[in-house]
Amino acid sequence: METENINTEHHYVPREELAKEAKTYWGELKDKELKMKDRAAIPIQEMPVLEPHARARLMDEVATGYTEEQARIEAERCLNCKNRPCVQGCPVGIPIPEFISCIQKGNFKASVDTIKTTNLLPAICGRVCPQEKQCQLVCTVGKMHKSVDKAVAIGRLERFVADWERNNNKTTIPPVAPDTGKKVAIIGSGPAGLAAAADIRRAGHAVTVFEAFHKTGGVMVYGIPEFRLPKDIVAKEVENLKKMGVKFETNFLVGRTATLEQLLQEDGFDAAFIGTGAGLPKFMNVEGENLIGVFSANEYLTRANLMKAYQEDKADTPLYPAKVVAVIGGGNVAMDAARMGYRLGADKVYCIYRRTRAEMPARAEEIAHAEEEGVEFCFLQNPTRFIGDKDGKVCAVEVLNYELGEPDASGRRSPVAIPGTEHQIPVDTVIVALGNSSNPLMAKTTEGLQVTKTGNIIVDENQKTSIPKVWSGGDIVLGAATVILAMGEGRKAAASINEYLAQ
Amino acid sequence: MHTILEKKQFSRDVFYLRVAAPEIARQRKAGQFVIIQLDIDYGERIPLTIADADPDEGWIALVVQAVGATTIKLCRKEVGDSIAAILGPLGNPTHIAKVGKVVCVGGGIGTAPLHPIAQAYKHVGNEVIIIIGGRTKELVIFEEEMRKIADELIIVTDDGSYGRKALVTEPLKEICESAAPPQEVIAIGPPIMMKFCAATTRPFGIHTVVSLNTIMIDGTGMCGGCRVTVDGKTKFVCVDGPEFDGHKVDFDNMMMRMKAFKEREDHDRHVCRIGLSNGAS
Numbered sequence: 001m002e003t004e005n006i007n008t009e010h011h012y013v014p015r016e017e018l019a020k021e022a023k024t025y026w027g028e029l030k031d032k033e034l035k036m037k038d039r040a041a042i043p044i045q046e047m048p049v050l051e052p053h054a055r056a057r058l059m060d061e062v063a064t065g066y067t068e069e070q071a072r073i074e075a076e077r078c079l080n081c082k083n084r085p086c087v088q089g090c091p092v093g094i095p096i097p098e099f100i101s102c103i104q105k106g107n108f109k110a111s112v113d114t115i116k117t118t119n120l121l122p123a124i125c126g127r128v129c130p131q132e133k134q135c136q137l138v139c140t141v142g143k144m145h146k147s148v149d150k151a152v153a154i155g156r157l158e159r160f161v162a163d164w165e166r167n168n169n170k171t172t173i174p175p176v177a178p179d180t181g182k183k184v185a186i187i188g189s190g191p192a193g194l195a196a197a198a199d200i201r202r203a204g205h206a207v208t209v210f211e212a213f214h215k216t217g218g219v220m221v222y223g224i225p226e227f228r229l230p231k232d233i234v235a236k237e238v239e240n241l242k243k244m245g246v247k248f249e250t251n252f253l254v255g256r257t258a259t260l261e262q263l264l265q266e267d268g269f270d271a272a273f274i275g276t277g278a279g280l281p282k283f284m285n286v287e288g289e290n291l292i293g294v295f296s297a298n299e300y301l302t303r304a305n306l307m308k309a310y311q312e313d314k315a316d317t318p319l320y321p322a323k324v325v326a327v328i329g330g331g332n333v334a335m336d337a338a339r340m341g342y343r344l345g346a347d348k349v350y351c352i353y354r355r356t357r358a359e360m361p362a363r364a365e366e367i368a369h370a371e372e373e374g375v376e377f378c379f380l381q382n383p384t385r386f387i388g389d390k391d392g393k394v395c396a397v398e399v400l401n402y403e404l405g406e407p408d409a410s411g412r413r414s415p416v417a418i419p420g421t422e423h424q425i426p427v428d429t430v431i432v433a434l435g436n437s438s439n440p441l442m443a444k445t446t447e448g449l450q451v452t453k454t455g456n457i458i459v460d461e462n463q464k465t466s467i468p469k470v471w472s473g474g475d476i477v478l479g480a481a482t483v484i485l486a487m488g489e490g491r492k493a494a495a496s497i498n499e500y501l502a503q
Numbered sequence: 504m505h506t507i508l509e510k511k512q513f514s515r516d517v518f519y520l521r522v523a524a525p526e527i528a529r530q531r532k533a534g535q536f537v538i539i540q541l542d543i544d545y546g547e548r549i550p551l552t553i554a555d556a557d558p559d560e561g562w563i564a565l566v567v568q569a570v571g572a573t574t575i576k577l578c579r580k581e582v583g584d585s586i587a588a589i590l591g592p593l594g595n596p597t598h599i600a601k602v603g604k605v606v607c608v609g610g611g612i613g614t615a616p617l618h619p620i621a622q623a624y625k626h627v628g629n630e631v632i633i634i635i636g637g638r639t640k641e642l643v644i645f646e647e648e649m650r651k652i653a654d655e656l657i658i659v660t661d662d663g664s665y666g667r668k669a670l671v672t673e674p675l676k677e678i679c680e681s682a683a684p685p686q687e688v689i690a691i692g693p694p695i696m697m698k699f700c701a702a703t704t705r706p707f708g709i710h711t712v713v714s715l716n717t718i719m720i721d722g723t724g725m726c727g728g729c730r731v732t733v734d735g736k737t738k739f740v741c742v743d744g745p746e747f748d749g750h751k752v753d754f755d756n757m758m759m760r761m762k763a764f765k766e767r768e769d770h771d772r773h774v775c776r777i778g779l780s781n782g783a784s
Contacts, residue, residue: 212723214543214588222725251590253723257526279725283737290732290756292763299726307720308545316547316572317720318767392759439724441742 012372015048015064022069029073036079040141044150045074049369056342056373059226059310063127071160075103077141078152085138086154091488092119092195096135096154103157109170112161116174120198120240121191121487123166123233126159128224129484130363166236173243177204182501185210185269187254187442190218191483192275192474194238195490196497197246200273203498207246208269212253215306218277220483222306223298225336227343228366231305255445264469271469271497274457275490278436278475284328288386289432293320293394297329297337297433304340319344322429326350326397327375328383329433330360335367337431338375349375350425354382354402354415380404380415384422386430396424436480446470454479463493471497505586508562514641516569517612518578519554525561527553527591533619534597534714534746537563538722540588541576549573550719550741552616552691553592554645563589566615566644571768593722594745597712599623602686604630606678608671608700610692611637614645616714617691618652624689625652632685633657634674636692640665671696672703679707687712690749694758701749711749715740718761731757 048064078100086096102111115122135154142151182205186193189211201207217234281296303309307317325341330353341349380402387396401421404413438455450458450466457472473489509521540546555564569578605624609617614635625631633653637643638661657674658666688711690700697713704711717729724742732753
């Protein structure tokens with residue numbers, strides 16, 4: 001079998017050791033007057049994680065979070081730059097130097113409150129944002145060291161203060177303006193919908209969030225696994241929105257249970273925000289894709305996460321008994337599915353990707369975690385068909401080798417098939433993680449709602465759609481993107497809705 | 504929470520439940536289904552077709568056969584108990600048009616979802632012939648309701664214990680061969696029955712609609728667990744269906760896929776059935 005196994009350095013350091021080092025170091029650092037070059041000399045604080053072999057079989061959160069000393073040391077690395085490039089790098093414009101300087105002063109509550117002026121979900125964003133492509137990409141400290149890996153760990157600090165607040169029962173509910181008598185419907189309870197709901201509610205409007213599933217959170221509950229984003233954290237954030245007075249209607253599919261038009265005309269909503277996401281899995285359309293044991297990553301992860309099938313003694317939703325798993329794709333969803341594979345009892349997990357590690361869209365940290373946990377990467381390979389046994393169960397993936405050609409429109413070198421290199425990888429389960437496309441239901445059931453050829457809702461610079469009183473944002477507009485970009489669009493739409501309702 | 508308003512037992516394992524669901528009752532059209540869940544944290548989501556509904560009184564009717572973990576628990580519920588979550592109505596409504604003569608074929612509990620469709624076909628002025636069948640007499644359901652609609656009602660049982668001793672495909676074939684063949688056939692029942700209904704009408708070129716009931720999780724198009732091959736292309740039953748052209752469905756692949764979790768289901772049924780017989784008798 002031709003697989004390219006990349007052996008990167010495994011530098012696992014136990015949490016106790018990191019904590020001890022930080023304690024000693026903080027002891028030396030805390031009373032010093034720090035000049036810029038002193039700050040630049042402080043080493044980046046590594047995120048404590050669970051031991052790779054043990055955690056690969058556990059659903060527990062892998063990254064366990066900074067200790068207090070680690071957070072204080074890391075905060076001291078921030079130079080509090082005048083031009084604040086990090087703030088521009090953040091899709092919701094968190095006042096980053098300000099929240100970090102609160103940590104420098106040891107005032108964690110003030111820090112988290114500062115974040116919450118623009119982001120109500122810091123415990124989530126601190127965990128799942130690709131900071132290396134956003135706030136940390138443009139950090140001055142990273143630039144000084146000529147490495148984004150040495151930028152101030154803004155995400156880890158955001159997470160630290162959010163967790164500190166929750167764990168110490170210091171959560172305060174943001175103030176809400178007096179009731180305006182206006183009603184807004186939010187369709188979808190994913191990151192875009194929750195961000196919009198928070199901002200619109202803060203302006204004093206009544207907000208109802210409609211969610212098709214039985215649980216709120218969108219991809220944060222069905223997609224991103226427990227070991228990356230604990231579900232009780234998502235539930236707590238939603239609970240805080242409820243305390244602000246946001247109403248949630250679960251098991252309500254707008255378009256079917258009621259149309260958007262009915263909500264606006266019969267149920268008296270003054271405005272609506274569509275944040276229904278990109279939830280439709282793409283398949284490859286190759287032979288054997290409908291064999292038993294071939295799943296979309298969405299199905300595989302939904303069974304495990306949302307339906308809690310990993311708790312086999314309690315859950316009614318069954319899991320497929322997967323022992324040798326091939327995950328197809330190189331994004332974060334592929335990493336989530338591959339890492340979930342071991343946690344659901346697989347003996348071997350392959351990740352098949354048609355380009356190389358350098359082109360993988362997944363976060364570097366997730367790829368490294370997957371590798372440490374034993375996922376075997378098969379780069380420059382792509383399935384040509386899936387092969388089944390006499391019972392219709394998948395028993396092998398036939399793959400073709402590729403090499404990298406010229407850069408394509410995305411700037412990535414495009415994979416070119418090498419004819420005659422077909423070979424088989426024996427597996428009993430295949431998980432297809434090639435991305436998602438937009439959910440067509442709203443467009444199908446809402447007259448006049450303009451969408452692109454690929455089904456994304458068309459909006460103007462204020463997230464306003466082609467029909468009156470209706471705004472949209474997140475993956476249904478962007479195509480499959482990130483939690484924080486969705487939240488950014490939700491906030492932009494909320495600002496425009498608040499302005500419209502104030503007229 | 505949805506309260507059970509009425510419960511009737513059709514046979515040992517088949518129950519009729521009338522359930523409060525005002526929003527769904529208001530919106531639903533013939534051919535649509537719901538996803539139900541008995542426990543928000545650990546319950547599974549299963550699809551059930553809507554057999555009847557009253558928008559004024561705010562209820563929908565479900566006909567359930569106790570075959571697996573969730574349906575067994577559901578069939579044990581009594582009037583006044585509730586169902587934790589019902590999502591719907593889902594799927595595309597049946598395309599109802601006046602075409603002339605329509606044959607509606609229902610097998611087993613498939614007769615229940617066929618009822619509102621037959622009603623709708625009749626309502627727009629079609630001549631409606633209804634064939635209903637079951638393995639044995641007690642599995643023939645909705646006879647009275649269907650008799651009210653049908654211009655002609657044919658009942659068959661596999662064992663001859665009631666009506667004609669035949670499979671539904673026999674009278675279907677005779678009608679297709681007759682001097683006045685139908686313009687359209689709709690068949691709802693076990694996959695094997697729908698497969699052979701489609702095979703029966705194919706040589707006559709009569710458009711045949713089938714309603715598929717595959718494994719589903721979300722029922723809104725986001726997982727593809729329900730996918731089937733129709734005319735060589737992958738379709739999702741929950742959003743592209745549940746009704747498809749029976750002559751284009753790959754039934755063999757569909758029936759194979761429905762066995763994906765068979766081991767677990769057999770285990771659940773074995774465990775639960777003991778409980779059901781104790782509780783019911």
